[in-house]
Amino acid sequence: MFALCTVPPIIWNQQHAWVTLEHLRSRGSLDHGFGFRPVEVFSFLGQHFLVYSPFLFLALAWGVIASWRRVNQQFKVLFLMWFGLPVFLFYLLLSVNKAAAPNWDGLAFLGFGLLAIHFWWEKLERSVTLRIAAVAAMLVGLSMSIVALNTDLLRAAGYQFKRSDPSDRMRGWNSATNALEKIRNDLETKLGEKLFLIADARDRASEISFYLRDRRVEGPGHPPVYIPESQDMVNQFSFWPRYDEFVELKPGTPRPEGETYTEENGINPFVGRDALFIRSGEKEHVPHSIRAAFRSTTPVGTIEVRRHGRVLRTWQVFLCQNYRTLPL
Numbered sequence: 599m600f601a602l603c604t605v606p607p608i609i610w611n612q613q614h615a616w617v618t619l620e621h622l623r624s625r626g627s628l629d630h631g632f633g634f635r636p637v638e639v640f641s642f643l644g645q646h647f648l649v650y651s652p653f654l655f656l657a658l659a660w661g662v663i664a665s666w667r668r669v670n671q672q673f674k675v676l677f678l679m680w681f682g683l684p685v686f687l688f689y690l691l692l693s694v695n696k697a698a699a700p701n702w703d704g705l706a707f708l709g710f711g712l713l714a715i716h717f718w719w720e721k722l723e724r725s726v727t728l729r730i731a732a733v734a735a736m737l738v739g740l741s742m743s744i745v746a747l748n749t750d751l752l753r754a755a756g757y758q759f760k761r762s763d764p765s766d767r768m769r770g771w772n773s774a775t776n777a778l779e780k781i782r783n784d785l786e787t788k789l790g791e792k793l794f795l796i797a798d799a800r801d802r803a804s805e806i807s808f809y810l811r812d813r814r815v816e817g818p819g820h821p822p823v824y825i826p827e828s829q830d831m832v833n834q835f836s837f838w839p840r841y842d843e844f845v846e847l848k849p850g851t852p853r854p855e856g857e858t859y860t861e862e863n864g865i866n867p868f869v870g871r872d873a874l875f876i877r878s879g880e881k882e883h884v885p886h887s888i889r890a891a892f893r894s895t896t897p898v899g900t901i902e903v904r905r906h907g908r909v910l911r912t913w914q915v916f917l918c919q920n921y922r923t924l925p926l
Contacts, residue, residue, distance in 0.1 A: 614837065621833065622692070632695050642693035645700040650707075651739030657732075658707070661714030675713065682709030753906070762908070770903035770910035775809035777901045781915055782874055785898065791872060794841060795823040796888070796918070798877035800833045806876065816841070816867070826875075826887045827924065841868045842891075842923055868921050874898075875916040884916055893920035 611618050647655050662682070668675045685706035689698040722728050745751055749765045782793055794816060797803035803823040807813065813822040820839045827842035844864030875888050875895065884895050901913040 638697040639693050641697040649700040651742050653735035654739045658714040661717035662710050665713045678709040678713045682706040771805045772809045774903050781899050794873045796875045873918045892918035
């Protein structure tokens with residue numbers, strides 16, 4: 599059953615240049631070489647104790663390991679084990695080189711969670727002590743979740759973060775996107791034309807797309823924010839409509855003046871248009887793919903989001919004028 603379920607993604611990857619393997623290669627830092635680092639494995643396991651809460655993850659691991667002896671006796675146990683163990687072992691192996699994030703193997707814990715519940719259910723019914731321990735474990739997990747979602751509770755208790763707040767990664771996106779939207783609106787009013795958006799990375803493009811109040815899309819299936827054009831398959835944006843693509847020219851429609859590059863009698867509707875490019879940090883230059891594709895790139899603003907006196911994120915915004923398609 600497990601092998602059968604792997605067929606669709608294998609076929610899809612075969613048709614799309616095995617892009618998932620490239621993504622996993624980058625995720626596991628295998629593009630920088632492979633090494634045996636046991637500390638990374640312990641880091642991978644330790645992060646699970648923190649993310650899932652120590653007692654709950656211990657109970658889950660105990661239940662899964664104890665269920666192994668019933669794999670050949672009960673089909674349901676075998677089924678759930680096969681839908682959890684391969685994913686977990688894959689990321690455990692990947693962590694020999696560099697620790698994987700604890701959410702990467704989250705899919706495995708759907709099956710593992712059911713196995714653990716099946717293992718502990720009858721024991722909890724028979725033992726009052728175990729029920730009390732289970733309630734305590736859930737309360738600890740709930741408390742950790744509340745603190746993780748609102749770290750200001752720790753500050754209110756007098757704790758000061760010596761390093762960055764772990765929750766900073768999920769903060770400031772809305773404020774930064776609102777500031778970006780204001781820059782876009784002001785420039786559109788000044789220039790008298792609509793601008794499309796390009797971000798330097800997929801995570802930034804995705805977050806901006808989510809928080810935009812005016813999610814203008816340039817066509818069916820287009821994302822609200824693009825990433826820089828590339829001929830390589832790099833992530834999901836590579837399979838969505840892009841600003842460097844050509845669309846079919848309808849019969850009788852005149853070709854735009856000055857268009858140099860054509861593809862199967864198509865046109866690029868973005869040629870001649872202006873865009874905003876957003877990048878993280880305060881670097882002075884934009885990538886070559888952006889500089890070469892636009893007649894000019896001019897910095898028009900820096901967005902800085904602060905919280906409790908610390909900088910959460912800094913974006914630099916460039917006005918890119920007069921797009922022209924790059925030669926293949």
